[in-house]
Amino acid sequence: MRPSQTEASGIAAERGGVPPSRRTLLAALGTLAVTAADAAAQPSTVTSPPRDFRPGAAPTTYFTDPDIVTVDPAFEPYIVPNSAIRRLWTGALWAEGPAWNSVGRYLVWSDIPNNRQMRWLEEDGHVSTFRMPSNNSNGNSFDRQGRQLSCEHATGRVVRYELDGSATVLADSFEGKPLNSPNDVVQHPDGAYWFSDPPYGALLYEGLPDAAGGPSNPQGHLDPRLGQPAGTVPRRRVLPNAVYRVDPSGRLDRVLTDDEVPDPNGLCFSPDHRTLYVCSTGKGPGDTGPGGKGEIYAFDVGTGAALSNRRLFSDCVVDGVKCGPDGLRADVDGNLWVSSNAGPAVGYNGVTVWTPQGKLIGRIRLPEVCGNLTFGGPKRNRLFMAASQSLYALTVNTQGAGPA
Numbered sequence: 001m002r003p004s005q006t007e008a009s010g011i012a013a014e015r016g017g018v019p020p021s022r023r024t025l026l027a028a029l030g031t032l033a034v035t036a037a038d039a040a041a042q043p044s045t046v047t048s049p050p051r052d053f054r055p056g057a058a059p060t061t062y063f064t065d066p067d068i069v070t071v072d073p074a075f076e077p078y079i080v081p082n083s084a085i086r087r088l089w090t091g092a093l094w095a096e097g098p099a100w101n102s103v104g105r106y107l108v109w110s111d112i113p114n115n116r117q118m119r120w121l122e123e124d125g126h127v128s129t130f131r132m133p134s135n136n137s138n139g140n141s142f143d144r145q146g147r148q149l150s151c152e153h154a155t156g157r158v159v160r161y162e163l164d165g166s167a168t169v170l171a172d173s174f175e176g177k178p179l180n181s182p183n184d185v186v187q188h189p190d191g192a193y194w195f196s197d198p199p200y201g202a203l204l205y206e207g208l209p210d211a212a213g214g215p216s217n218p219q220g221h222l223d224p225r226l227g228q229p230a231g232t233v234p235r236r237r238v239l240p241n242a243v244y245r246v247d248p249s250g251r252l253d254r255v256l257t258d259d260e261v262p263d264p265n266g267l268c269f270s271p272d273h274r275t276l277y278v279c280s281t282g283k284g285p286g287d288t289g290p291g292g293k294g295e296i297y298a299f300d301v302g303t304g305a306a307l308s309n310r311r312l313f314s315d316c317v318v319d320g321v322k323c324g325p326d327g328l329r330a331d332v333d334g335n336l337w338v339s340s341n342a343g344p345a346v347g348y349n350g351v352t353v354w355t356p357q358g359k360l361i362g363r364i365r366l367p368e369v370c371g372n373l374t375f376g377g378p379k380r381n382r383l384f385m386a387a388s389q390s391l392y393a394l395t396v397n398t399q400g401a402g403p404a
Contacts, residue, residue, distance in 0.1 A: 053087035053367060053392075055125070067350075067365040068394070075353060075362030078335075083395040085364065088120055089127045094206065095386035097184075097327075099140040099148070100376025102403065107376055109386050110137045112153065112206045120391060122377065127391075136207040138200075139184035139266075139327070139372070142403050149193065151182035153201025154208050154228075156235060158182045158193065158246070170246050171195070174254060177238045181207055184267045184327065184372075187403075191248040192304075194255070194276070196264040198241045199284035211236045215286025237286055243267070243278060245305045253305040260310060263292035266327040266372065269301070270356070271334055271401035276301050277313060279325040279338075294324035296338065313358050316340070321348045327372030327386075331398040335361070337383065339370040351385060366392055375400020 051067075052058070065084045070076055093113035100107055105122040108130050117137055119130035131137075135152035142148055148161040149170075156179040157172035170193060172179055181201020187193050201207030202216035211234035212220030224234040243256035243264045256264060256278065266279035276299045283291025296314045299307040316323045316338070323340035330336055334356035340363075342348035350366035351373060368388035376384050380399045385392040 051367075053085070053390075055087060055089075059084070065394075069363040069365060070361075071363060072359065072361040074355065074359075078331075078353070078362070078397050080395050080397050085366070085392055085394045088125060088391045088393050089118075090390040092118070092386075092389050092391075094371065095388060095391060096371045097137065097139040097151070098372060098374045098376075098384045098386045098391070099142055100374055100380070100384070100403075101142055101146070101148070102376075102378075102380075103146055105378065107374075107384055107391075108140055108148065109372075109384075109391065110134060110140060110150075112136050112138055115154075117150075118391075136201060138182070138206075139195075141185050141187065143187045143193070144189070144403060149185045149187070151185050151195060153181040153206055156181055156201065158185055158195050171244065171252050174239060174242075174244065174252055178235050180237055180239055180241065183265055186267050186269060188269065188301075189273055190304075193246040194243065194267055195246070196243050196267055196278070197239070198263045198265055198281070199237060199286055202237060202285045208232075208234065210234070210286065215288075241284070241287075247304070255305045255307055256299075258289065261292075261297050262289060263287065265292075266325065266339070268328045268330055268336065269401075270330055271332055274301055275299065275356075276307060277328060277330075277336060279328060281324060281326060294322050294341075296325050296328070296336070314354055314360075316352065318348060318352060318360060318363070321345045323348050323352050325352075326370070327374075329374055330401040331375070331396075332401050333398060334401075335398075337373060337375075339373050339385070339387075341369045341371070343369070350387070351383070364394060 064081045092111040096110045098109040107120040115136050116132035117130040117134045120127050136154040137150045137152050139151040150159050158170040160168045160170050180197050180199045183196045183198050185195040208224040209222040210217040214236035225232050241258040242254050245253045245255050261278045261280045263281050264278050265281040268277045278297050280292035280295045298311050298313040300309040316325050323342050326339045328336050328338040336354045338352050340350050340352050349369045351364035353362040366387050370385050370387040373385045383394045383396050
């Protein structure tokens with residue numbers, strides 16, 4: 001590769017019209033070589049010309065989206081060749097917890113720092129604020145009766161919105177002690193709700209820090225009452241991270257401890273509900289232990305709250321890059337579709353897809369970190385991805401395993 005005539009002319013212009021010397025040309029060539037090397041070493045989600053994900057942008061995909069990556073041939077049957085990744089909306093501070101309402105044909109998701117839930121309508125793509133304030137809600141889901149479930153950071157509780165418009169608090173404490181910040185919630189066919197309770201809601205950005213002296217506010221420099229309604233009583237974290245089960249009777253059981261799954265986050269059942277998958281994410285505010293290492297664990301599900309046979313499902317390392325898991329959903333074949341947070345490793349943020357045996361078969365590359373995902377659409381064959389500031393969607397050749 002060598003400088004083009006245009007580049008050489010530009011160099012000459014910078015030198016006041018004097019033709020560039022061999023040394024100048026070699027310097028320019030070196031700069032171009034470094035730039036090319038950097039580009040080659042940094043996988044990208046953009047093509048040439050750069051891809052424009054905006055809804056009104058010109059199409060860049062004519063057959064097989066270049067950012068849908070087949071790692072193993074087993075992934076190919078799940079790809080719709082003429083379907084492209086689309087950015088449906090942007091404008092969040094941190095998008096999380098997408099959930100699909102089959103009757104209303106809309107998607108609801110959380111914009112945690114903005115303290116609101118958003119809604120996308122399937123018939124015309126209209127986006128509006130669905131619920132504000134949302135108590136810095138994170139994970140959302142719909143149960144088998146069509147009722148919305150939300151995990152609230154600011155209040156440390158799991159809430160169910162009833163069909164008559166009222167709301168029910170499903171859980172806000174365990175053994176008389178306040179929960180930390182419920183994160184993700186799923187329902188079992190026996191009617192029980194399972195939810196994770198890590199400490200991320202104690203981040204100033206995503207909820208309320210502890211009261212002065214608490215684990216996330218040891219020096220008391222932060223005031224958790226700022227921006228909150230009058231009468232807000234600051235809480236202090238006293239419970240370890242855990243996963244809980246709300247029995248249909250209302251009884252709350254702790255089913256997993258932080259020792260079994262450090263910093264538990266996303267939850268998902270297999271299609272037959274015999275396996276529970278739990279994402280273990282990074283160390284949270286106020287954690288004193290080692291914290292999670294960005295892994296996924298699997299457990300056999302017994303009767304009631306019984307879990308057994310703990311095993312590492314995946315360390316989520318792809319090409320030597322840690323693709324930290326957050327949220328996950330299963331398809332009807334039992335494959336896991338997992339959100340990927342690879343941080344600055346451009347080209348590895350998005351979604352990873354794993355067989356029930358823990359084999360990576362595919363990836364979906366997004367230009368933003370993906371926090372969570374769900375299957376939706378009238379046929380439940382559309383993958384919705386809440387990624388940092390934006391909402392993305394992709395039609396796939398499978399269906400999500402049950403309501404989410």
